[in-house]
Amino acid sequence: MLALGAGIFIYALHDVNVAALVHDFNLINWWWMAVALLCICLYLGLEGVVVKIFMKDRYRDFTWRDAFRIPLIEQLFNGITPFSTGGQPAQLLAMLQSGVDGGIASSVLLMKFVVFQAMIVINFLISLLIGFHYISEKLHALSLLVLFGFLIHLTVIVALLLIMYWYHFTKRLTNWAIKPLAWFMKAPRYEKMRITLNEKIDSFYQESLKMKTEYRKMARVCVVTILQLFFYYVIPYFILLALGVHHINFVMVVSLHVLIFMIISLFPIPGGAGGAEYSFSILFAAYVHSNTKLVLAMLLWRLLTYYFGMFAGVGALAVPPQKVKNKTIE
Template sequence: MSRRNQIVLIVMLLVGILIFGYSLRDVKLSAIFHDLATLHWRWFLVAVICIVLYLGLEGVVVKVFMADRHPDFTFKNALRVPLVEQLFNGITPFSTGGQPAQLIAMMQSGVDAGQASSVLLMKFVVFQAMIVINFLFSLMIGFHYIAVKLHALSLLVVFGFLIHLTVIVGLLMIMYWHGFTKRLVNLLISPIKWFRSAEKFAAMKANLDSKIDNFYQESLRIKSEGVKLLEVVILTFFQLLFYYLIPYFIMLSLGVHGLNLIMVTSLHILIVMIISLFPIPGGAGGAEYSFSVLFSSFIGANSKLVLAMLLWRLLTYYFGMFAGMFALVIKPDKIKSGQKGD
């Protein structure tokens, strides 16, 4: 990890401490300690298992994609990929550092950069598609509730959905209308040449064309492997499901009863969408605020609401970051230089 990233990590940890301290300003510490003492640890353990399964299943997805390319690509290597992703997602605005970090993690195992990029891109396509599908269901169930609670911020949810939908539509267009999509992209970027030199514009255009062509070639391969694609879709569905269920089990651990599983899960999906639009790494501030406002109707005691938010944030944000720090220092298993399935 670079010195700059180390500084950002320290800053985000300090920001988290400040946010936690601010959240506790109107809560007696004795009430927090009482809630911790009476915590139903079995339910909290289930929440912990959910985040472990979320990360573990993403490792399984990487392993599935790599199985016919490099049979000796170990699960240890596959698991490093999502863990490193979690760390760099957590310290970069809009989680932009996750994809490059995953690429480096795979290359450290000896995987060719082009092959690793193709695998990560297909994993990203499936992940985005499942996010959009889950969001559509949650929007129908919980949008009215979130509109009442967050007012203008609810527009961020719709905006976030449109961004994710645009991304997945664009990727699907490359898969099924390759030539048309290339021409469309070239048309859309043509105004940029008014502001850049001819050489830089030509280099950018060539780079985009290359990425589109590479993704299209990989998509042909994946489309011919229907069983593998279905396997990845199922794995990703359960991966996201375990993640979305975390608040439900945290509230059960705090003794909150009468919960609507579908509503709680739907609201968490909407919160995740809001977080993705905050430019601050990890959606710091926006994540805590959204959780506290949306789940205040489910948790009556203010001390329990704050504790639920803290536990949720520890599992969904800091757990992955610390696991990623650990993964960084673990030496990957080197694969053989020979490639299969190409």
């Protein structure tokens, strides 16, 4: 991923005046960059707070160090796997290393995932009202990608809600929907997949019953997650200020970053490499009239929102977990 990123950066710089780039780099307001760096740290840190909230009544001695270690490891494995599929298994393994029971770890990660997805959808709906007309005017194809990304996240949430509130109907519907796969799979493999899928539906339903009784905790997690996403979404605004780009609409910049987040999730290449840089350059071109500053802004944004988390995750892997006691709090 570092090699691919380097290739993308080199390509982005191929038609940029190096002297102008160095000049703009020397004029960066590092105070505003420090604020942008603080935002990404808060984004990662608040996810650790979410982990701690969920673990507080399960393991009394689950440390803050391990709580902050989990999201950093997630960032690393999300960043190096297609569609960010490696983040969940990596978090589960990290919690198992801390001595957390596998069932409890899966439960916590599942609830965290549900809240995160729900807050993404809510933020997107707000941003859609504010910034979608801008995207549709700039690039029609990009607007289609945004809508497709939203539909994927919405489908996930709808499926989870169906399991929570219409469990038996959803289970029957799922088993009916996967029947055509039996035409292309061997019988033992199909049966194994069907049983695994039903077990996962059963597991989520049992956890959803617990979620319904922990509404105060879920409300706290929702508030923390909204704050977490807010600090991530405002990063481009402070990067643009650092480059001397003023008179920019704060709400519009944040909304556009929300939409970029949706686009990135569609690209199968780890980290949305290529698609992320292209989307940023297209959408923020209206705010940054200098091509050199636009490329520099994109590079700084990518370093903070992608590579910073990956390197932090590498560091987190080097930190030995602190084992919790076997006794859980009921």
